[in-house]
Amino acid sequence: MMQKEAYLQESTRRWKDSIAHYLNFDIWKYERTLKKLNREGLFLFAFFLVLALFPSLFAPYSPTERFISYESPSIAHLLGTNDIGNDILSELVYGTRISMMVGFASACISTLIGLMIGLCSGYFRGTLDELLMGFTDVVLTIPKIPLIIILGAFLHPSIWTLILVLGLLSWESIARVVRSKTLQIREAGYVKSARCMGFSSFHIMRSEIFPNLTHVLLPKFMLATASAMISEASLSFLGLGDISMKSWGIMLSFAFSRGGFIRDMGWWYIPPGVCITLCVMSIALIGFGFEERDKERGNRGVDAE
Numbered sequence: 250m251m252q253k254e255a256y257l258q259e260s261t262r263r264w265k266d267s268i269a270h271y272l273n274f275d276i277w278k279y280e281r282t283l284k285k286l287n288r289e290g291l292f293l294f295a296f297f298l299v300l301a302l303f304p305s306l307f308a309p310y311s312p313t314e315r316f317i318s319y320e321s322p323s324i325a326h327l328l329g330t331n332d333i334g335n336d337i338l339s340e341l342v343y344g345t346r347i348s349m350m351v352g353f354a355s356a357c358i359s360t361l362i363g364l365m366i367g368l369c370s371g372y373f374r375g376t377l378d379e380l381l382m383g384f385t386d387v388v389l390t391i392p393k394i395p396l397i398i399i400l401g402a403f404l405h406p407s408i409w410t411l412i413l414v415l416g417l418l419s420w421e422s423i424a425r426v427v428r429s430k431t432l433q434i435r436e437a438g439y440v441k442s443a444r445c446m447g448f449s450s451f452h453i454m455r456s457e458i459f460p461n462l463t464h465v466l467l468p469k470f471m472l473a474t475a476s477a478m479i480s481e482a483s484l485s486f487l488g489l490g491d492i493s494m495k496s497w498g499i500m501l502s503f504a505f506s507r508g509g510f511i512r513d514m515g516w517w518y519i520p521p522g523v524c525i526t527l528c529v530m531s532i533a534l535i536g537f538g539f540e541e542r543d544k545e546r547g548n549r550g551v552d553a554e
Contacts, residue, residue, distance in 0.1 A: 287537070289534070318330060338520075351477060355415035358413070359418075372435055393419070396418065415480055430465050434461050471535050472536040475533050488502055500518075505518070
């Protein structure tokens with residue numbers, strides 16, 4: 250009987266070890282795949298960034314230069330021409346700058362607002378915290394896309410109006426994350442020491458707390474950029490973008506409204522859709538990589554304690 254129990258215990262232990270080894274292998278395999286995807290996302294993002302910074306080096310023609318309308322892809326025009334004779338490949342390259350500019354500018358505005366509100370709310374707490382977080386909760390309940398559509402319809406279509414609207418309506422999650430992290434950091438010993446030595450609140454927030462928030466802000470900034478690019482493409486497709494500055498979303502809108510879909514010109518509307526998808530995916534992968542690094546840092550901190 251004792252031998253049977255010992256055998257069962259040993260068998261159970263082997264099964265547990267086998268399952269644990271399998272799970273650890275899968276986790277290791279997942280982490281390796283994630284790191285590989287992050288590297289690929291970084292290379293892909295660098296490619297789009299180079300296109301945005303130096304479009305004239307890659308575009309075969311000026312985006313305003315005109316040729317025969319509705320040309321099919323050829324050696325002279327690899328992606329053909331649109332309804333007014335512009336080279337689609339050149340428009341695609343130059344559209345990278347506009348789309349990425351909208352994403353990064355909007356993300357800068359939303360990150361700055363979220364940082365200020367979250368930092369002040371988490372550091373001062375009390376009544377100010379309740380007011381700021383109450384305001385954040387109100388903004389969270391506002392349906393973003395319908396409001397952006399209404400504002401875009403009533404305001405003069407402009408790329409700067411779109412950047413401002415997207416930036417002013419996308420800071421709530423950043424503010425909440427920054428507030429949560431600030432509440433933790435403000436109780437640290439070095440912050441209490443700075444407060445006891447008489448340093449001002451502004452100095453403490455700038456020099457002691459803010460440097461420890463960068464690893465939280467970076468992934469949020471990247472994800473806000475991806476979200477703003479998707480919103481810009483959606484609004485431009487609905488006809489609420491600035492047609493004087495052709496982004497990928499404007500290209501999709503023109504392909505839909507000016508015969509690209511009816512004529513089955515896939516070389517007109519597929520490339521900007523693919524570029525939007527790949528660029529947003531690369532930015533999201535970089536953001537997820539920052540978040541994973543933050544989790545690993547937090548786990549090491551817990552293990553050290």
